[in-house]
Amino acid sequence: MNILLFFAGCAEDDSTEFTLYPDNNNLFFRKLFPNDQAQNDSAAAYLAHGITLQVHPKATYELSFDVDPNFEAPTLQLFRLVLSKDETEWHPTKVRSLEPTIVQGRYVYSFICEENDKADWATSLALDDTYYQGRVSNIRLTGDGAYSDHFSINMILVGNIEQEIKDYTIEELASSLLKEFRKQYATVTIDTLYINRAEKHPTLGSKYPANEPWLAGYSSKDFFVSELGGWPGVENALDIVLVHYINSDGVLGYSNLFSGNLGKGTESTVVLGTHVKTPYGEDDVSMKDIVETALHETGHFFGLRHTTTTIADVEYIVNYYDFGDYSNIEDGLEDTPRCNSTRRVLLKVSKTDINAPMPRIYISSNTSSFDPSNCPDADNYMFPTTVKDKVLSFSKQQLDIIRKNLMIFPH
Ligand SMILES: [Zn+2]
Structure with a gap:
């Protein structure tokens, strides 16, 4: 019974949730690294349409940026990038959708990387089933790892x-x-x-x-x-x-x-x-x-x-x-x-x-x-x-x- 409910839940999620695929063809040139403190204005500007985040197994991450009071809070969608068999194209498959918490005037999206290896994840920001049009500024990706020092x-x-x-x-x-x-x-x-x-x-x-x-x-x-x-x-x-x-x-x-x-x-x-x-x-x-x-x-x-x-x-x-x-x-x-x-x-x-x-x-x-x-x-x-x-x-x-x-x- 539990197993059936579990599958039902997953199917329901997949069928009803809107998926907004990144449409930035150059998303590999807009990459954000964990704990980087540089300004990264280009990454901020392209976050809604797609940038890449470098993620590692078992690490916990927070992606954050300033709230734009003129817009509702956007949903952050994250995608695993899978290389096609002939190695000519990357295909995004959705990993998850996240709603933010608001901390001191900033949207904060928290997630854990459950990959087996180092990976590049792509992003999109969705609001009302389309790309978020609010301003994204002072972007930060922080990460905490699971390995030794x-x-x-x-x-x-x-x-x-x-x-x-x-x-x-x-x-x-x-x-x-x-x-x-x-x-x-x-x-x-x-x-x-x-x-x-x-x-x-x-x-x-x-x-x-x-x-x-x-x-x-x-x-x-x-x-x-x-x-x-x-x-x-x-x-x-x-x-x-x-x-x-x-x-x-x-x-x-x-x-x-x-x-x-x-x-x-x-x-x-x-x-x-x-x-x-x-x-x-x-x-x-x-x-x-x-x-x-x-x-x-x-x-x-x-x-x-x-x-x-x-x-x-x-x-x-x-x-x-x-x-x-x-x-x-x-x-x-x-x-x-x-x-x-x-x-x-x-x-x-x-x-x-x-x-x-x-x-x-x-x-x-x-x-x-x-x-x-x-x-x-x-x-x-x-x-x-x-x-x-x-x-x-x-x-x-x-x-x-x-x-x-x-x-x-x-x-
Ligand atoms: Zn150097």
């Missing part, structure tokens, strides 16, 4: 790293890296640092010869060498891939913003060079700069933006149209200043890849007229370039985001 690091050496480094050994680098992570990532615990060599990978090793330099983005198409992520035996560690250099001038390291994947597959790695490509050849990178770049890129991995935005961070050009959200010119955090005076210089940094990796840029004293030392955020780990003679640290709000997002990522 511990993680381990897996440093993967690709190519002939050990032959090419001078002044330090891999063991010294690993020890310095772990020490700095433990000191700076003060809101989380780093259990262990593992060292693995790509040529010893049980299935992929033969693709990574140990006697030649690996140039990320040149030796193989994937800058991130992400197939090495999720290393057998340490599947859920943070994979830091160390290569000879990244095949973009002046780029010390790459991570995707809010990679969100401590397992294997895409967005499971951050990549760093022991050298940096320059217009004239290459430079050595000091051990200090490698360690600082590792902490910087890992900051992006856990959802931190640059304190001062570069053009590469916001620009998103597809078919000659720039989908970038230029409201996100800073990270939105109250305890990180940003640099105004040098924005024009920083804006020169342009994007090299459509996946929007977040770089750390090498400023060598003899090739650049740009001196970032006077920027108020030059001593923050998430400043976009290297800075000479600064002791770097994270702000309290940045460290809180790192912990919150680590606990969202399955591991």
Whole structure:
């Protein structure tokens, strides 16, 4: 009897509830990440017609924005995006409909993600069976995860790293890296640092010869060498891939913003060079700069933006149209200043890849007229370039985001 009632209830829901499918063809370019404090005006503007939300298993979320007193409260509809069999189209299937509660002049929609894996959900806002026309402003997605505040690091050496480094050994680098992570990532615990060599990978090793330099983005198409992520035996560690250099001038390291994947597959790695490509050849990178770049890129991995935005961070050009959200010119955090005076210089940094990796840029004293030392955020780990003679640290709000997002990522 109970089972019958249960099925009856479901059928009734499905047949009577109006479904308003997202009609924004570019919804993947309007993406909201949990606990991001940036302005995200584009996401707000498109919420009713469809944006994507990055969600993780078992995490609880709250999507909120300011009440528009000229309209009734809209219903938030959420859709799972399923890739078609020929992998050419995404099809939305409705996950649920939510009514808001009103808290201090804001609509708040609460939900739990019951997926088995990281997923992108799409949105629509419905009022009277059509798209909500009220103003959506000051949008926020907050998330609380179900996983631990511990993680381990897996440093993967690709190519002939050990032959090419001078002044330090891999063991010294690993020890310095772990020490700095433990000191700076003060809101989380780093259990262990593992060292693995790509040529010893049980299935992929033969693709990574140990006697030649690996140039990320040149030796193989994937800058991130992400197939090495999720290393057998340490599947859920943070994979830091160390290569000879990244095949973009002046780029010390790459991570995707809010990679969100401590397992294997895409967005499971951050990549760093022991050298940096320059217009004239290459430079050595000091051990200090490698360690600082590792902490910087890992900051992006856990959802931190640059304190001062570069053009590469916001620009998103597809078919000659720039989908970038230029409201996100800073990270939105109250305890990180940003640099105004040098924005024009920083804006020169342009994007090299459509996946929007977040770089750390090498400023060598003899090739650049740009001196970032006077920027108020030059001593923050998430400043976009290297800075000479600064002791770097994270702000309290940045460290809180790192912990919150680590606990969202399955591991
Ligand atoms: Zn960066």
